[in-house]
Amino acid sequence: MPGANGKQQPRSVRDIGRRSxxxxxxxxxxxxxxxxxxxxxxxxxxxxxxxxxxxxxYGASATLDDxxxxxxxxxxxxxxxxxxxxxxxxxLRKLFSRENNxxxxxxxxxxMEHCARCQTCAADCPVFEASGRNELYRPTFRAExxxxxxxxxxxxxxxxxxxxHSSGLELTYDLVARLFxxxxxxxxxxxxxxxxxxxxxxxxxxxxLRKLFSQELGWAPKELHNKGTVQQxxxxxxxxxxxxxxxxxxxxxxxxxxxxxxxxVKTPWDVQGADMLVIENAGExxxxxxxxxxxxxxxxxxxxxxxxxxxxAGYDGVNYGLFYDDVQLARVATRHFRIAKxxxxxxxVMGECGHEHKALGVIADRVGLDLVPRESxxxxxxxxxxxxxxNVDPSRNDFPVTLHDPCNIVRNMGIVQPQRDVLRKICPxxxxxxxxxxxxYCCGGGSGFAIMSPNNFEQWRNxxxxxxxxxxxxxxxxxxxxxDPEQKKYVCAPCSNCKGAIRDMLDFYGAKEKxxxxxxxxxxxxxxxxxxxxxxxxxxxxx
Amino acid sequence: MSLFHIVIYGSLLIFIVAILARAARIMRMPxxxxxxxxxxxxxxxGASTFERVDWWTHSRDRSRFGELSxxxxxxxxxxxxxxxxxxxxxxxxxxxxxLYLLIGAMVVILxxxxxxxxxxxxxxxxxxxxxxxxxxxxxxxxxLGTVGAIAMLIRRITEPxxxxxxxxxxxxxxxxxGAIYVTALLWxxxxxxxxxxxxxxxxxxLTAAPLPSLPLIGYLNxxxxxxxxxxxxxTHMTHFFTKYFTYHMVRWEDTPNTAGGRLEEKIRRNVxxxxxxAAAHVGANGKKTWLDLVADTGEVKRETEEA
Ligand code: SF4
Ligand code: SF4
Numbered sequence: 001m002p003g004a005n006g007k008q009q010p011r012s013v014r015d016i017g018r019r020s021x022x023x024x025x026x027x028x029x030x031x032x033x034x035x036x037x038x039x040x041x042x043x044x045x046x047x048x049x050x051x052x053x054x055x056x057x058y059g060a061s062a063t064l065d066d067x068x069x070x071x072x073x074x075x076x077x078x079x080x081x082x083x084x085x086x087x088x089x090x091x092l093r094k095l096f097s098r099e100n101n102x103x104x105x106x107x108x109x110x111x112m113e114h115c116a117r118c119q120t121c122a123a124d125c126p127v128f129e130a131s132g133r134n135e136l137y138r139p140t141f142r143a144e145x146x147x148x149x150x151x152x153x154x155x156x157x158x159x160x161x162x163x164x165h166s167s168g169l170e171l172t173y174d175l176v177a178r179l180f181x182x183x184x185x186x187x188x189x190x191x192x193x194x195x196x197x198x199x200x201x202x203x204x205x206x207x208x209l210r211k212l213f214s215q216e217l218g219w220a221p222k223e224l225h226n227k228g229t230v231q232q233x234x235x236x237x238x239x240x241x242x243x244x245x246x247x248x249x250x251x252x253x254x255x256x257x258x259x260x261x262x263x264x265v266k267t268p269w270d271v272q273g274a275d276m277l278v279i280e281n282a283g284e285x286x287x288x289x290x291x292x293x294x295x296x297x298x299x300x301x302x303x304x305x306x307x308x309x310x311x312x313a314g315y316d317g318v319n320y321g322l323f324y325d326d327v328q329l330a331r332v333a334t335r336h337f338r339i340a341k342x343x344x345x346x347x348x349v350m351g352e353c354g355h356e357h358k359a360l361g362v363i364a365d366r367v368g369l370d371l372v373p374r375e376s377x378x379x380x381x382x383x384x385x386x387x388x389x390x391n392v393d394p395s396r397n398d399f400p401v402t403l404h405d406p407c408n409i410v411r412n413m414g415i416v417q418p419q420r421d422v423l424r425k426i427c428p429x430x431x432x433x434x435x436x437x438x439x440x441y442c443c444g445g446g447s448g449f450a451i452m453s454p455n456n457f458e459q460w461r462n463x464x465x466x467x468x469x470x471x472x473x474x475x476x477x478x479x480x481x482x483x484d485p486e487q488k489k490y491v492c493a494p495c496s497n498c499k500g501a502i503r504d505m506l507d508f509y510g511a512k513e514k515x516x517x518x519x520x521x522x523x524x525x526x527x528x529x530x531x532x533x534x535x536x537x538x539x540x541x542x543x
Numbered sequence: 544m545s546l547f548h549i550v551i552y553g554s555l556l557i558f559i560v561a562i563l564a565r566a567a568r569i570m571r572m573p574x575x576x577x578x579x580x581x582x583x584x585x586x587x588x589g590a591s592t593f594e595r596v597d598w599w600t601h602s603r604d605r606s607r608f609g610e611l612s613x614x615x616x617x618x619x620x621x622x623x624x625x626x627x628x629x630x631x632x633x634x635x636x637x638x639x640x641x642l643y644l645l646i647g648a649m650v651v652i653l654x655x656x657x658x659x660x661x662x663x664x665x666x667x668x669x670x671x672x673x674x675x676x677x678x679x680x681x682x683x684x685x686x687l688g689t690v691g692a693i694a695m696l697i698r699r700i701t702e703p704x705x706x707x708x709x710x711x712x713x714x715x716x717x718x719x720x721g722a723i724y725v726t727a728l729l730w731x732x733x734x735x736x737x738x739x740x741x742x743x744x745x746x747x748x749l750t751a752a753p754l755p756s757l758p759l760i761g762y763l764n765x766x767x768x769x770x771x772x773x774x775x776x777x778t779h780m781t782h783f784f785t786k787y788f789t790y791h792m793v794r795w796e797d798t799p800n801t802a803g804g805r806l807e808e809k810i811r812r813n814v815x816x817x818x819x820x821a822a823a824h825v826g827a828n829g830k831k832t833w834l835d836l837v838a839d840t841g842e843v844k845r846e847t848e849e850a
Contacts, residue, residue: 012707090821099816102573102833107793110569114782114789117713118635119704120628135707144708157777193580197623198782199789204578218822230824233840313840326576327818327825330837338840347597361593362577365800366810367837373599383596414581414591438581 009135013144014168016182017175023136024065030132032467035474037483038509047459054455061177065136067460069184069452070221072177081173084217088176089153091216095208096154100215103326103367108208111200112150115143121192121202126441126468127185137464139192139202142182145169146205180219183209187446187465188323189407194439206447210324220324223452228320229328233335237282237316246315249285250292250308257293261527262534265297271307273344278306278377279336279360280351281496282316283451288499290537294523295351297530298381302389307343314339317351318496319359323448326367333364340372347373349380352521354406354495357413376409378494378522382418385425385526392529394426396536399488401427401525402476404469404502405440406495414438419494419522426529427492433476441468443493445501461501462508470505473517485516488540494522518543547754548747554769561776562784569788574809579797584609592797599799610795619643630702634694641688641724648680648727655738656745674738678731685728692721716778719771726764734758 008025010016015023028046033039047066055062059074075081094100096109121139122128128137135141148169169175183206190203213219222228232238237246250267257265268274278299284291299306308315313335321329340348350356361374384390403423409415416437423430433440443450444466453461474482477489491506493499502519511517518540528537583591585605592598616622621639624632655673663670696717699705731737740755744765747754757765775781800806814834818827826836 087821094820098573100818100820102813102816103576104578106569106572106575107578107789109572110785110789110793114779114785116779116782117705117708117710118624118628118631119702119708120624120631122704124627138704140704140708190580193794195623195627197617197621197627198786199794201578201580201793215820215822215825218824225824327820327833327836330833331840334837335840362579366574366576366806366813368814368834369800369807369810371800371802373597375596375598376593379594379596379598411581412579413593414583414586415593416581416591418594 017170017172032130060174064178064181068455091212115200124195130467143202143205187442189442214325224320224448236312239282243310253289253293268307274307275305276349277345278349279317281353291521294527302384311339317356322359330367352494354408358408378418391531393531396529397427400429401490404493433472443498443501450497450500466505482515489517491519554772558772580794584613634698638691644684652741655742659746677738681731688724730760
C-alpha cells in the first residue's frame with residue numbers, strides 16, 4: 001500500500017486486515033545508509049522477490065512484506081479461513097486468562113492498557129530505523145493490532161467504549177495470517193521497552209503473540225519448534241546430534257585443542273557429584289568447535305570440578321521455547337534442572353549462549369519448584385582470569401577488538417562488566433561500540449532469527465534487522481583502516497546466536513574481504529592469550 | 544445536602560472505587576515469570592547480581608536510593624522522553640507539569656479548608672500563606688497545562704507516527720484535559736474571590752455544609768474536573784499510577800525463587816492450574832495442570848519405546 005513519500009507501507013493499523021497484494025516493501029535506497037565502502041547500493045541489490053509458487057502456496061501470509069519467515073499455507077475455502085479466525089479468537093481469550101497465561105498475564109495487560117501512543121519507543125528500534133522507518137516495523141504497529149483486538153474482543157466493558165478505543169479494526173483471516181508473520185519481524189531485543197516512559201513492552205507483546213499462535217494454533221517456525229525444542233527433547237539437541245555423536249565430536253575437539261595448546265584438554269562426562277554442570281549451546285560443537293575447546297581448556301586450567309551431561313538435552317543449552325512457547329520453554333528447563341539434580345552438582349554453568357542465559361538463568365526461575373542455581377560462564381571466566389589461575393599474555397591479542405553485548409545477557413540480565421574486565425586485561429586494543437552495555441543494539445539474529453533462513457528471510461535479516469549492528473561494528477573500527485583487509489579486526493560476541501547473525505552479516509557485506517573484520521567468542525580470546533600455548537587459537541585463515 | 548454535594552461525592556466515590564478496583568485487579572494477577580529489564584536501579588552499579596560467582600550465596604543489597612534517583616527525575620522532568628523523544632518533550636512536560644501544579648493547588652486548598660473547618664482563623668499565618676500560594680499555583684498550572692494541551696494536540700496531528708496511532712479517545716482525553724486547564728486558568732485569573740470560594744467549597748465538601756455559589760467559570764471547571772474523575776480510571780491515563788506496577792512489578796522485579804522463599808507458594812498455585820491451550824504439542828485437556836504438562840519432557844516415553 002503506497003503511503004507517505006511514495007513508500008510502500010501501511011497507512012493505518014486497519015490495513016493489516018484488508019486484502020492487498022503486499023502491505024509493505026522496503027526498497028534498497030530507503031534503507032538506513034552505511035558508511036563507505038558499504039554505501040554502494042548496487043553491491044547489495046535488496047531482497048529478492050518471493051517465488052511465485054511460494055506466494056501461491058502461502059497466500060495471505062506471504063503478503064506482509066518482501067519476505068516469509070514462517071508462513072501458513074492458504075486455506076482452501078472460506079470456511080477454513082473462518083475456522084482459523086475462530087481458533088485465533090479462542091487463543092486471544094486464553095492469552096488474557098489467569099490459568100492459561102499466568103506466566104505473563106500481568107505484564108501483558110499492563111502493556112495492553114497503558115500505552116500513550118507517544119512513539120518514544122520508535123526511535124530506539126533497530127529494525128524500524130534500519131528499514132528507513134517503514135511503518136510496518138514500528139514497534140507499536142503490531143502491538144497496536146493486538147491492543148485493538150484485545151479491546152474489541154476480550155476486555156470486559158461496554159462494546160461502545162471498547163470500539164471507541166479499537167478504531168474499527170476488523171478481525172479477518174488476512175489479519176491473522178499477516179499478524180503471525182509480523183510476529184517474526186521483531187527480534188524481541190526489548191530496546192524499545194527500555195525507552196518507554198510508561199514501562200510498556202512491545203517486545204513482550206510480540207513474544208506473547210508468538211505464544212498465542214504456537215500454543216493455540218500450533219503455528220511456529222520449524223527451526224524453533226520441530227527442529228528446535230521438539231528435536232532437543234526427543235533426540236537430545238536441536239542440532240540433531242544424539243549422545244554418541246556429541247561425545248565423538250567433543251573427543252575430536254579436545255584432541256585438536258590439546259594439539260594446538262601443547263597440553264591435554266579433556267572434557268569430563270557425566271561425573272556424579274562434580275561441582276558444576278556445564279551446558280553450552282550444542283551448535284557451537286558443529287559451527288565453532290574451538291569455543292568448547294577453549295571453555296574446556298580454561299576450566300581445566302583453573303583446576304575446577306566440572307562435567308558435561310550426555311543425557312537428552314543435557315548437552316544442549318538452547319531453549320528456543322523462550323522465543324515462542326512457554327510450555328516448551330518450561331519443558332526444556334525442567335529437563336536441564338532434572339539432569340543437574342541427578343548428577344548432584346552444586347550449580348549449572350551456562351556457556352556463551354545468550355538465550356540460554358535468559359531462559360535458564362532468569363525465566364526458568366519460576367516455571368517449577370525443583371531448581372538448581374545457575375551462573376554465567378562469563379562471570380566465572382572473569383574470576384579465573386583475574387585469579388591468576390591461568391597465565392595470560394595480552395601481547396598475543398594485539399589487534400583491534402570490539403565487544404558485542406548480547407541482549408539476553410546484558411539488557412535482560414545485567415551481566416555487563418565481567419566480559420569487559422576480561423577484554424581489558426587481555427586485549428590491548430579493546431574498544432567499545434556506541435552505544436554499548438545495556439543500551440546495545442541487537443545483532444539482528446535475536447529471537448531465533450539467527451537460525452531461520454527460509455525463502456529469502458536471510459536477506460531480510462542481513463539488510464534490515466542486522467543492519468544497525470553492522471553499522472555499529474564499522475563505527476567501532478572507524479579509527480582503523482576499513483579498506484585494509486590485512487589489518488585483522490575482531491568482533492567478540494559471547495553468544496552463539498549472535499555469532500551466527502554476525503557471521504552471516506559479515507559474509508553478506510563482504511566485511512572480511514573488504515575490511516578484515518572477523519568474529520568469535522570470548523573464551524577464544526582468553527585461550528589465544530594463554531602463555532606457553534604451542535600455536536595461536538585464532539587462525540585468521542580458517543576463520 | 545444539596546444535589547451539588549451528591550454529584551461531588553458520587554464522582555469522587557466512582558473515582559476512588561474505580562482506581563482501587565483497577566489497582567486490585569492488577570495486583571491480584573498471578574505472579575509472572577521474571578521479565579526484568581536493565582537498568583534495575585536497586586542493584587549495585589557495576590556489580591549486578593549475576594555478575595558475581597555463586598551469586599545466590601551473597602545477600603541481595605537493594606538500594607532504595609537507586610530507585611528514587613530514577614523515579615524522581617522521571618516523574619518531575621520526564622527524563623525518558625527527554626532522552627529518547629526530545630521533539631515530544633516540551634508538549635509532554637508542560638501537559639504533565641501543569642497537572643502537577645494544579646494538583647498542588649488542590650492540595651493547598653484542601654489544607655486551607657481543613658484549617659477553616661478546624662476553626663483556625665482565616666487571617667492566621669498559615670491560612671494566609673496557603674491563600675497566597677493558591678492562586679499563583681492554579682494560574683501557573685492552568686497556563687502551563689493549556690500550553691501543553693495545545694502543543695500536544697499539534698504534535699498528535701502533525702507527527703505522522705502519533706497521528707497514525709491516535710484513536711478518537713486520544714482527542715477526547717486531550718480536549719478534556721485542555722478544558723480543565725483553560726477553565727482553571729480563567730477562574731483563578733479573573734475571579735477575585737477564587738481563593739475564598741475554593742477553600743469554602745472544599746470545606747463544604749468535607750463537612751457536608753452548604754456550598755458557596757461560584758461564578759459560571761467556577762461551575763464549569765468543577766463540572767469538567769468531576770467528569771474527569773469519573774472518566775479517568777477507564778483510560779490509559781491511569782498510567783499515572785499503573786506506571787508504578789510496570790516498573791516495580793515487571794521491569795525491576797527480580798526476586799529469585801529460593802527454596803522455602805516467599806515466592807514458592809505463589810508458584811505452587813500457578814503451576815497447579817489446569818491448562819486448556821489447544822495446540823497438539825501442548826497436550827492439554829483442561830484437566831492436566833501446568834506442572835503435569837511440563838514434567839512430561841518426553842524421556843519416559845522414549846525410554847519405553849527404546850526398551
Ligand atoms: S510503547 Fe511506550 S513509548 Fe511506545 S508509544 Fe506506547 S507509551 Fe509511548
Ligand atoms: S523488541 Fe527490539 S526489534 Fe522488537 S520492536 Fe522492540 S526494539 Fe524493535
